[in-house]
Amino acid sequence: MKRVLLASMLFLSASLLSAATNKEIKQEAKSAIMKMGGALKSHMKQNMKAGGPEQAAGFCLEKASGIAKEVNAGYPKGVSVKRVSLKYRNPANKPTADEAKVLEQIQSDVKRHKAVPKMIVKEVAKNSYKVYKPIFMSKGVCLTCHGDIQTRDPEAYKLIKAKYPHDKAIGYKKGDFRGAFVVSIVK
Numbered sequence: 001m002k003r004v005l006l007a008s009m010l011f012l013s014a015s016l017l018s019a020a021t022n023k024e025i026k027q028e029a030k031s032a033i034m035k036m037g038g039a040l041k042s043h044m045k046q047n048m049k050a051g052g053p054e055q056a057a058g059f060c061l062e063k064a065s066g067i068a069k070e071v072n073a074g075y076p077k078g079v080s081v082k083r084v085s086l087k088y089r090n091p092a093n094k095p096t097a098d099e100a101k102v103l104e105q106i107q108s109d110v111k112r113h114k115a116v117p118k119m120i121v122k123e124v125a126k127n128s129y130k131v132y133k134p135i136f137m138s139k140g141v142c143l144t145c146h147g148d149i150q151t152r153d154p155e156a157y158k159l160i161k162a163k164y165p166h167d168k169a170i171g172y173k174k175g176d177f178r179g180a181f182v183v184s185i186v187k
């Protein structure tokens with residue numbers, strides 16, 4: 001009896017601590033993602049407006065990773081953001097084994113029409129976390145470069161395919177689960 005009580009007290013204190021940590025970690029992740037997402041989105045919009053899908057694709061192919069690097073360099077120490085997908089275009093966005101597991105779980109929840117959390121926090125080691133924010137094909141414009149043969153822009157896709165001959169990131173429909181931002185936070 002005593003042992004059970006002790007065990008449950010320990011469990012309680014551990015989960016209370018993690019609730020507070022969870023909240024703090026999520027807040028840090030949210031602000032990091034907003035910076036990254038904001039930078040990518042504003043450039044994409046400008047290029048789409050100025051030169052259509054082809055120019056926007058050219059921008060993605062040539063400049064997106066540089067912008068991501070720049071934004072990453074501005075984060076507090078121990079924080080970094082990347083994007084991953086089970087169907088990745090850029091091999092640099094291939095998930096690691098632990099990340100793939102989380103993405104598969106989300107994918108299966110989506111399939112079964114279960115609600116997907118806005119953010120998922122995983123403790124990967126002591127004081128080291130990965131925060132996942134699922135990305136969906138929420139806008140029709142995403143299909144210009146990630147859709148099927150009917151929705152893709154053929155000229156833009158020519159440029160993309162030339163750079164990524166093994167591209168997996170096509171065939172999406174509006175609303176599909178696409179991947180996730182992964183924020184690594186080492187305390």
Ligand code: HEC
Pocket residue numbers: 053056057058060061064065083084085087088089090091093135136137138139141142143144145146156160169178179180
């Ligand atoms: C103009 C073409 C274009 C449009 C429009 C576009 N993308 Fe992409 N997307 C790309 C290219 C090119 C890459 C690879 C960039 C890189 O080198 O990381 C990419 C990569 C990604 C990745 C990283 C994972 C991977 O497959 O490499 C995600 C996630 C993503 N896109 C989601 C979206 C979403 C969501 C939208 C709509 C809001 C969107 N994209 C619209 C061209 C586009």
